Amino acid sequence: MAEKITHSICVGGPIAIHTVDGVIRRIRPIIFDNNDPKGWVIKARSKVGGAQDAEYTPNRKAQPAFIALTEKNRAYSYDRIRYPMIREDFVETPDGKNRNTENRGKSEYRRASWDEALDLVAREIKRLQATYGKETITACTGSHHSWGLVGYKLSTFARFFRMLGYTEIKDNPDSWEGFTWGAPHTYGYYWRLGGTEAFDLLEDALQNVETMIMWSHDPDTTRGGYAGNESTMWRHWLDDMGVQFIYIDPYNNFSSVKQADKWFGPRPGTDAALCEGIAHVWITEGLYDKEYIAKHGHRFDEWADYILGKGVDKTPKDPKWAEEETGIPAADIKALARRWATTKTMGGSGLRGGFGGVCRTANGTEFARLMVQLFAMQGMGKPGQNIWSGTTGAPMDYNFWFGGYSDPLSQIANQPIADKTAVNPVTQKLYRPNVPDAILDGHYEWYGEGFCGGGIDLEFTEHIYPEPGYNKVHMFWRYGGTFMGTMLDTNKWIKMYQSPELEFVVNQDIHFHGEARFADVILPACTNLERYDIGELCNSGNGGYQSHSQTGNSWQVVVFQDKAIEPLWDSQSDYWIFAQVAERLGWGKDFTEGRTELDWCKRFWEKSDLCERISWEDFTKKGYYVAPVPENWERHPGFRWFAEGYPCDTPNHKPFQEEGKLGTFTGKFEFVSESLLYFAPDDEARTPIATYKPSWEGHRSIKARKYPFHLITPHPRFDYHTQHNSSTPWIWEIPENRKYIEGNPYLVARIHPEKAAEKGIKDGDLILLFNERGSVLCVARVTYRVEVNTIHAYGSSGIYNPTVPGEASMDIGGCVNILSPGKLMGSKVPGMAPNSTLLDVVKYEGEVPKTQYFEYKLDKVALQADPDAETCVEIIEGHGFEKIQAKVKAAYVGKVSE
């Protein structure tokens, strides 16, 4: 039978899926054909030594990341949840007590039918809400375990839970904390969560920039969020022109090590001191844009006095002082400051699109504010002078609108996609980093609304759990991904799950992630490839977020996410699962409004500009639509309006404000923050003048005497959140990722040769990373690429594998977030700080734990269901994958021939 080709999109980018006889044969990038539009052309400087002008245009294909090409493997993965399952020692007591909750994480599971599992879930919801009120149920999702406007968490999940009524869990901006909580107090942009506007800056950079400061920034690893490898070539163009790339990061990261002209590795958490050292050089040598600062800076002189040592601490922040903190020679700091000031310089600093680690340290807000101040001092917004991380700002057609996932207009929870908007009647909330604290202590207080795009004051709203008049939470419905690898001090999640306070726990996921094993009922969802959806590459929408993130792509691509294969095993789409529960609760029709998933997909076509560009039939037949960029596209360079004093013309979603002003109280760059003086003058972490403050867990803490190494856990290169390492053994064989030893893929942790020698550690040894919070067994990579006091191991481990299941025991899955502090950045700064972690490291000479993959408990359930089922080891190392495909194919061909 001929191959069928359909399309889809995932966090790694858009893909073409080839299927034969009901099984997936291959996953390819989308190659544009001769009917697709021409790419944009930017005229700019030539390469070094080239002719006067050159033209730059992208490759005629989508450029997904390698993780997108693992989608076939993820579908047939060994850790797929194949059947609905119920915890073996779960007892459905009528009062919710005595349910052996202390065994969560240890217990085995039995297979259940969908009816049995869904009936149980519906009964428990009714019992709990009748007993304690609607607020007794809470639910939370990981981000981006699937892609598409129907299936995303703000759509189907939100529709179900808002209709049900529940205690919402607010997300923290965990990828760029310091920019959300800090930068708005210096330059506004709270509507972009502290990030700046990068419109059309690619063209500006190609024409003008001379130096790129890549500070805490690894674009080839974080891939602009969900833009795959779309922007890699842009940075090569700049490199070819002779633009100088300066990388600053305690780890000589993967972008740096291939492209940097200079790498600086400051001691972790001291970056703000380096900022101050640079400022000292500029102020003493007059190397900044005085006219710009006089016009646009607010209380600059007071800050300058602080830098020069005329402030309260009487300490000049000169390069020698900065050397003491950062470990970077004073001479080098001076050279860096002068290069930055005397050439046209752009840079990224870990805000959205870059996701570096410094903004996730204890001092992250101050670093973010100082970064903005430094760029302001060099005339931010003038040609070639801007915050621009080299990952966004490609030309696009601003007049074409197809919604992104955070757009309220692009969610099936709301009108106009739905006939009726779903509204949650419960005002009580929880805050994600502290859910275990709230459940275990029965009380929690915090500031802020998580993502505070609606206004700077939202950072300071006060919350208490339980809210007056409300009951506590007794049921947790966990959906997609795992927080064991992404939240902090994650051993406390074990304690939470084992608490009798949680009478009922549901986990709904595709793969058997780290938290699924703590549930009473496990519901198997299918992958994106097994259901219908619709979505645009890298469009995150405008919902109090950042608009036009699609400019991180070379191409604007909307994809019909066709159903390539039938759901595997007993899995079903998330939409089906929620609809079934709603049906059992008596409001199934209200939930679906009579629509199938395909009907919902069509609503997004109909309610967006897409319906004016291509018919539904043509769109679903071709599978994707590329929005052309007009030859003379509108140009609105980010921040140029401000620098040059014309009315703001960038296509931002932003509150109305006086023309020519920023979103701060004064409308200027605030070197002394008036908003902080107003809202939080006593904030110890975020002072009115942004200053370097040694971390509460850093080289100046008492703890450093016992735990001298500084762990940094940046966003992973070989994964996306927690979603690929657990399901795709191929990537365990990437030497910089993991090392597969006797059935276990140990995570790579990096250590400097000098320290490794002191500890007797050789490259490839097993090493134990430990502190008072836990221990994680990793494999050593001895390398000059790390700063000497640093241990580098990527965060967001998809694999969580404690040697004693259900206990805070040594983890061999690489879940290093176990070691990170649960403490928030400051008493009024509700951000997390995984890169402020101290620990010690030792060569591991104990017994190597015999593989006891928790996932292998799936084998028992699978073999019960089918004695001929493929086991996990067989799928990883043997022919399990082929056997699964052969079975599915036989069933499919049988059905077709009937």
Added chain:
Amino acid sequence: MRLGIAVDSRMCMACYCCFTACKDEHCGFASKLSAAQPMMGQFWIDVREWERGDNSRKIKTATVPTLCAHCTDPACAKAAKNDAVYKREDGIVIIDPEKSKGQKAIADACPIGAVYWNEELEIPQKCTMCAELLDDPEYLSYLGDAKLKKPRCVEACPNNALLFGDLDDPNSDISKYIASQRLTQLEALAGQETNVKYLNVPTVFLAGTVYYPAEQEEVFIGAKVKVEVDGQTFETETNYFGDWEVEWLPKNKDAKITVTADGYKPVSYSAKTDADHYVDSTYLSK
């Protein structure tokens, strides 16, 4: 027609798209030209990466996606019995999955370790340059342009670090690109004619930094640096960070480095080009 792949080490960012696409195509799926690649343990395109430098002050990596070079005169073919390895008219080297059974010598003969031994099937296996797809007229016919059909690794490369085409046609994109770059055969294939062309694979660098006398705490911009290796002289100047660097040095030689700056005593070092070295941070004195 001679089909080839150009591998540009400079453009490769080790993103692993080629590696994953190759696994996606061949793991668990046999074709007329090859048995299925096992799920683990074989890397028909292997992103080989090594660290360059011995000091955190100057450290880089080299990345070379390494696949069967499709040699003109393949060592594996010479080691093979009963024509188990053959070269197609388009230059692609294929190991016959049936005739090669039991012939471990074929795998052992490859100078770059690009042929893998399958213990279970007892056959040697390697890259087919996706010839089974190139041969199939149905494959990707929906795109309507035969030129869009490429080996999976090349198609998946986002950065043009892998190019595919006809080496015999001087006007093909691949031929023009190769002509514009530094052709650097892998050491283990020295002297061999191959249809996979490795470009810009680095040799070794020497680097250092020059400062004014220590108490001044200033980098020295514009110091002259002369590196003499094997009768050749390389000259450079320190940049805005006081850094100097000389790339593409001949390997395994003795080098003499001289740093001179007006008004200061010249400083000289000796070094070896056995590997990449950061020579020193030089503090000048009067």
